[in-house]
Amino acid sequence: MNATFGEAGFPGRLIAVEGIDGSGKSTQVRLLRKWLERQGARVYLSEWNSSEIVKSATKRGKESNLLTPTTFSLIHATDFADRYERHLVPLLKAGYLVLCDRYVFTAFARDVVRGCPLSWVRKIYGFAHLPDLTFFFRTSLEVSLRRILDGRQKLKYFEAGMDLRLSNDIYESYRIFQGRLLEQYLAMSGEFGFRVIDANRPVEVQQSEVRKIVVDQFDLENYRMPGLSL
Amino acid sequence: MSRTAHKSKRTRSKPRRDASKEVSVPLPPPTPKRFYGHGIPGVDPASLAGKLIVVEGADGSGRSTQIARLVSWLEGEGHPIVQVGLKRSTLVSPELEQAKKGNILSRTTLSLFYATDFADQLENVILPALKAGFMVLADRYIYTLMARDLVRGMDLKWLKNLYGIALEPDAVFYLQVSPEILVQRNFMKNQALDYWESGMDLGLSRDMFESFKLYQARIIEKFQLLQKTYRFTIVNGDRSAEEINRELRARIGKILLRGKQD
Numbered sequence: 001m002n003a004t005f006g007e008a009g010f011p012g013r014l015i016a017v018e019g020i021d022g023s024g025k026s027t028q029v030r031l032l033r034k035w036l037e038r039q040g041a042r043v044y045l046s047e048w049n050s051s052e053i054v055k056s057a058t059k060r061g062k063e064s065n066l067l068t069p070t071t072f073s074l075i076h077a078t079d080f081a082d083r084y085e086r087h088l089v090p091l092l093k094a095g096y097l098v099l100c101d102r103y104v105f106t107a108f109a110r111d112v113v114r115g116c117p118l119s120w121v122r123k124i125y126g127f128a129h130l131p132d133l134t135f136f137f138r139t140s141l142e143v144s145l146r147r148i149l150d151g152r153q154k155l156k157y158f159e160a161g162m163d164l165r166l167s168n169d170i171y172e173s174y175r176i177f178q179g180r181l182l183e184q185y186l187a188m189s190g191e192f193g194f195r196v197i198d199a200n201r202p203v204e205v206q207q208s209e210v211r212k213i214v215v216d217q218f219d220l221e222n223y224r225m226p227g228l229s230l
Numbered sequence: 231m232s233r234t235a236h237k238s239k240r241t242r243s244k245p246r247r248d249a250s251k252e253v254s255v256p257l258p259p260p261t262p263k264r265f266y267g268h269g270i271p272g273v274d275p276a277s278l279a280g281k282l283i284v285v286e287g288a289d290g291s292g293r294s295t296q297i298a299r300l301v302s303w304l305e306g307e308g309h310p311i312v313q314v315g316l317k318r319s320t321l322v323s324p325e326l327e328q329a330k331k332g333n334i335l336s337r338t339t340l341s342l343f344y345a346t347d348f349a350d351q352l353e354n355v356i357l358p359a360l361k362a363g364f365m366v367l368a369d370r371y372i373y374t375l376m377a378r379d380l381v382r383g384m385d386l387k388w389l390k391n392l393y394g395i396a397l398e399p400d401a402v403f404y405l406q407v408s409p410e411i412l413v414q415r416n417f418m419k420n421q422a423l424d425y426w427e428s429g430m431d432l433g434l435s436r437d438m439f440e441s442f443k444l445y446q447a448r449i450i451e452k453f454q455l456l457q458k459t460y461r462f463t464i465v466n467g468d469r470s471a472e473e474i475n476r477e478l479r480a481r482i483g484k485i486l487l488r489g490k491q492d
Binding site for chain 2: 051053054056057060061064066067068069070071074075077078081082084085086115116117119120123124126127
């Protein structure tokens with residue numbers, strides 16, 4: 001298994017949040033970012049599938065349904081590599097606290113559920129160091145489905161795994177697909193030392209737990225702007 | 231009648247090709263196919279009846295000329311052909327083109343971007359064509375991509391895993407041209423060297439002419455390394471187009487007759 005950024009001697013640290021769609025991880029990581037910034041830490045938040053150059057290709061692929069499990073996997077790996085090499089590594093070398101809304105584990109879970117061999121996917125991401133801390137927001141499928149529907153009424157095609165032809169009913173497909181993702185995440189949890197957060201609880205309760213784990217593990221002093229006293 | 235007699239006389243004096251002998255188009259015998267690694271989920275290599283022929287070589291190696299001649303020859307012989315090449319996928323080619331212009335992508339990203347482009351064409355063009363019994367002529371394949379990545383310091387084991395999706399071709403011809411001749415051919419074509427074909431992103435030399443020669447020598451080195459694993463046929467590309475084409479036709483002729491080169 002790869003070393004974490006801390007083990008590899010980087011002055012910065014990487015915190016990843018993972019969970020199925022609707023687990024509330026994005027809300028939690030945004031709140032964590034605000035709080036860390038208020039503590040004076042240098043923070044950068046990187047989102048899955050957000051590299052400028054790759055995004056338009058992914059969008060076209062999804063819209064015209066051009067993606068197969070293999071190209072779905074490779075295009076997301078391309079996106080990750082671009083963010084990793086251009087943003088994450090330089091910022092971690094500069095001593096930032098980097099927050100990642102999804103990390104390699106998302107690919108490990110999704111691509112395997114779509115039928116790509118586990119070892120192939122893992123080796124492709126073999127260039128990446130592991131996070132120093134990974135939160136896994138664990139929800140029941142019903143809770144996550146309700147959150148997704150409350151927010152925007154409609155399920156997205158790929159989020160529901162419709163490309164896998166699990167069911168013609170998008171809600172049924174969503175349940176099966178997200179259930180399989182959840183299984184993959186739980187199988188990885190021990191191996192990668194996920195900090196599991198019970199995400200069926202109110203946002204504030206979870207956020208307090210997240211902050212506590214972060215201050216227990218990291219001395220925030222180390223991530224302040226050098227030469228600035230607060 | 232005298233006209234007919236006259237015609238037949240002409241035919242005798244200058245022998246025509248006997249059309250009756252060209253009526254039957256031999257079906258190339260099937261040979262077992264395999265992927266280099268796990269391949270594409272759900273695709274059985276035994277279902278791929280057509281032949282996959284790859285021509286590799288740097289810009290200016292005469293690759294395109296050779297492929298054009300081969301296509302025309304093979305179609306004349308009655309074989310259905312589909313052509314593929316790098317950066318031709320519907321999925322990512324516009325972004326790849328844009329990224330290369332700005333030179334903003336780092337090596338792992340560029341490598342994966344090209345792999346996506348390759349996978350898209352493999353699944354949407356190459357495999358369906360082979361399944362339908364077409365002969366696929368590929369203007370470059372994974373070896374060029376691997377050689378470029380190796381020169382940029384990527385790990386061979388990582389690349390072999392990545393391209394475990396690729397189908398092993400029935401033949402791979404690598405047109406090897408010495409860097410000195412390559413430079414001259416590039417100048418004959420455009421009077422200019424290409425930024426990427428000169429490996430300018432590597433900073434080998436600020437002088438483009440020098441960089442081109444250094445970079446192409448390194449690519450040749452990597453091709454020779456890859457040859458040990460992938461066992462492709464190295465074709466001396468320093469010769470004339472006619473000589474090279476004669477050799478390629480002879481080799482492909484064997485595949486048409488016996489299903490494989492040797």
